[in-house]
Amino acid sequence: MNYESSFGGDTITARSEDLYGSEVDGAARSGRRRNIIIAIVVLALLVAAGVYFFGGKPETAAGEGAKAGAGESESQAPAVTVIVPGSGSVERVINATGTLAARREMPIGIAGEGGQVIRVLVQPGDWVRTGQVLAIIDQDVQTQQARSLAAQIQVSQADAVLAQNELDRALQLVDRGFISKADVDRRRATRDAAVARVEVAKAQLREAQARNGRLSIRAPESGLVLERNVEPGQVVGGGSGVLFRMAAGGEMELRAQMGEADLAALSVGVRADVRPVGTDRTFSGRVWQVAPIINETSRQGVARIALGYDKALRPGGFASAAVISGSSQSPVLPESAVLSDDKGSYVYVINKDNKVERRNVTTGIVTPRGIAIATGISGKERVVLYAGGFLNPGETVRPQMQGKRG
The missing domain is CATH 1.10.287.470 (Helix hairpin bin)
Incomplete structure (x- = not known):
């Protein structure tokens, strides 16, 4: 359809398509947009079908995504050093002190x-024979x-x-x-x-x-002369007292003072290591007698430890002893792994899900290797070695064996 118009003496002719062209173009653009959206939807459906048939089930994909999220969460968990102590032989050691003396002291006087x-x-210190x-x-x-x-x-x-x-x-x-x-x-x-x-x-x-x-x-028996209380020119008789003092066979002993509980755990024949004051030497001996009575005042008794002859063992001297009263099979942990509070001693162990668990334990003796655990763990658990005080039960951690990294 054509339209004519006069403007300033000139005639202008216009078609209806030129007057309404903008409306036609808008409708075309809307149709193209609708086609693009339909194509995208179809493409998405094709991709979903391909993933379903060739890439696995949606549940598997979701599980893998969850695992990935859990892995990312675990990687953010704190790392802790753990140890598996196992179980070994632990010797029960009783420490005591006492005085050195002759095991069988023989006072010698005048017999005639x-x-x-x-x-x-x-002279004192001489070794003599019988007779x-x-x-x-x-x-x-x-x-x-x-x-x-x-x-x-x-x-x-x-x-x-x-x-x-x-x-x-x-x-x-x-x-x-x-x-x-x-x-x-x-x-x-x-x-x-x-x-x-x-x-x-x-x-x-x-x-x-x-x-x-x-x-x-004369010497009644072979042994070591400890004292000499007589000199030439001295007149002696039946009332002169002890003229010589000897250790029969040169045998010495440590008369170790111990409490009632320690004495009850001792038995004759157990090994003991004795160290006199003033020397770094250690002498091996054995308990040959346990006192049958306890001092009512000190609540202590005497364990007599037999020692062989040695010039370094001087009667009257002071010495310490480590008596091995027995042994048992127990886990041993470093002191850093054993914690305590008002409920008693405990350790933290890591379970199979890498979560922290509290285990109440009963501690035994303290050894050079650490603290023996009497009850509470078997030794097969993963025990937190350090920084247990900063953990909480149920917390997820990344355990690392002692001496390993990664």
Whole structure:
């Protein structure tokens, strides 16, 4: 349809398509937009169908997405160092202190009638044998007495010989009637008395010799001389007291003071390591006696630990002992892994879901390796080693074995 118009003497002709072209163009654009949207929807449906048939089920994809989210969450969990302690032999050690002494101390004094000491043959610290002379006492008077008794034996023997000869002659004359049988009996009795006097004289000499032998002070047993309380020129007798003190066999002991509970856990024969004060040496011994009584005041008793001879062990000295009273199978944890609060001791373990769990435990003895755990864990758990105080039960963590990274 055409329209004509005059403007300033000129004629302008216009078509209806030119006048309404903008409305036609808007309708065309709307149609194209609708076609594009339909194409996008169709394409999305095709993609979804392809994923369904070729890429897995929607539930699987959703699960993988959830796992990815969980992995991202786990990666943000705090890392903790854990340890699996296992179970090993733990020795129960009782620490004690005490005084060193001779295991069997022998005080030695004068056994005879005594006298003046003329020589002392040993010093403290000397080793002596059984019967060895320790000191010599003057025996001049006793020696002369012994000689007199020896001479008396000879006199008695001469009288016995004379009495025997007279008896023999009397027996020859009695058959002839010159001597009566009564005279023979008297001579026989005289002979018997003379023989008896010989035996008495011999016994008296042996007695004197034995007394003289006891004048010398001798060691009753092999061992170590600990004390010497006599000097040459000193007059000694039965009331002189202890002249020497010895340790039989040189054996020493530690008389360790222990509480009632520790003594109850001890038994004869257990091993002990003894260290005297002033030395870094350790001597091995064994408990040979446990005191049958407890001191009512201190509530302690004595465990006697036998030790072999060594010059470094000085009676009267102070020493410490570590007594191995027994052993058991228990987990051992470092001190950093064992926590405590008003409810008692506990540890944190990591379960199979990497979550923190609290385990109440009963601690045992403290060893150089750590603290023995009597009850609460078996040793197969993953126990938090450090920073357990910053964790909470139920918290998710990333456990890392001790010595490993990643």
